[in-house]
Amino acid sequence: MSSQRSTSSNKITDDELNALILRLQTLLPQLDQSRHGRVSAAKVLNEICSYIRRLQNEVDGLSGRLSQCLDSMDLTGFDAEIVRDLLQQ
Amino acid sequence: MNNPHHLNPTSLKSRFTTRFLRALTKIRAQKPISSSSPTEIFRRYRRIKAAADKSMAYSVRSRRIWSRAMLWKLRSRSYRRQDPCSGRRSGKTNQAIMKKSSNENTTTRREDGVGFVEEADELRQLVPGGETMNLCNLLDETAHYIKCLTTQVQVMKKIADFYSF
Numbered sequence: 001m002s003s004q005r006s007t008s009s010n011k012i013t014d015d016e017l018n019a020l021i022l023r024l025q026t027l028l029p030q031l032d033q034s035r036h037g038r039v040s041a042a043k044v045l046n047e048i049c050s051y052i053r054r055l056q057n058e059v060d061g062l063s064g065r066l067s068q069c070l071d072s073m074d075l076t077g078f079d080a081e082i083v084r085d086l087l088q089q
Numbered sequence: 090m091n092n093p094h095h096l097n098p099t100s101l102k103s104r105f106t107t108r109f110l111r112a113l114t115k116i117r118a119q120k121p122i123s124s125s126s127p128t129e130i131f132r133r134y135r136r137i138k139a140a141a142d143k144s145m146a147y148s149v150r151s152r153r154i155w156s157r158a159m160l161w162k163l164r165s166r167s168y169r170r171q172d173p174c175s176g177r178r179s180g181k182t183n184q185a186i187m188k189k190s191s192n193e194n195t196t197t198r199r200e201d202g203v204g205f206v207e208e209a210d211e212l213r214q215l216v217p218g219g220e221t222m223n224l225c226n227l228l229d230e231t232a233h234y235i236k237c238l239t240t241q242v243q244v245m246k247k248i249a250d251f252y253s254f
Contacts, residue, residue: 012224012225016225017224017225017228020225020228020229020232021228023228023232024228024231024232027232027235027236040205041204041205041208042204042205042208045205045208045209045211045212046208046211048212048231048235049208049211049212049215051235052212052215052216052231052234052235052238053215055235055238055239055241055242056215056238058242058246059138059141059142059238059241059242059245060138062141062242062245062246062249063134063137063138063141063245064134065249065253066113066134066137066245066248066249066252067130067131067133067134067137068130068253069249069252069253070113070116070117070133070137071117072252072253073113073117073252074252087102087103087106
């Protein structure tokens, strides 16, 4: 893991930095490398921030949805079966 | 982001799902009355949101800086309810850590002429514990944090869809 290498010194190499930025870029479907090639680090981080905010808002919204239907949930029989069921879908 | 179909009981997804469902059961049991006033629903929403973050942080445990930061935040929040003074103390310590590490790294970055200090600072606000991370850790932790967020969203969505047809 690159984090182990960098704990010994303050400065990280350009290569390490590029690798980390590139990895973040792969998480963003809108900056798909096959179409955009190299994108500036600033842009990647910008998109990453928007993405994180969007995900956090989704969690917010889903929490709201769950609070509405919590009463109707039959959670009594929950065990490995339900979990497996959910993950299989 | 799209987890392959695996029924690995020790996967992050399973651990989170089990914990979260357990938490939902508890929340549901706390107020079994059927009258759902807007206040009550709002309270539940807050509890469910906290349960989602807690379940994820506990599923990751202390293997990550961001999960440690989140667990620390969750625990100090419950301590603060018991002891009103503890909140102030922990705030000061956190600030001291923040000043120290962020100064080190933003100066380094400017000397190197890399132009994304502002974006990195913005990212620090979004990732739990981000203020105390050096740039390398920040970028590394961000990737993992996003992976966990997408898992969280995926599972919560499945539960919501499952129970609200």
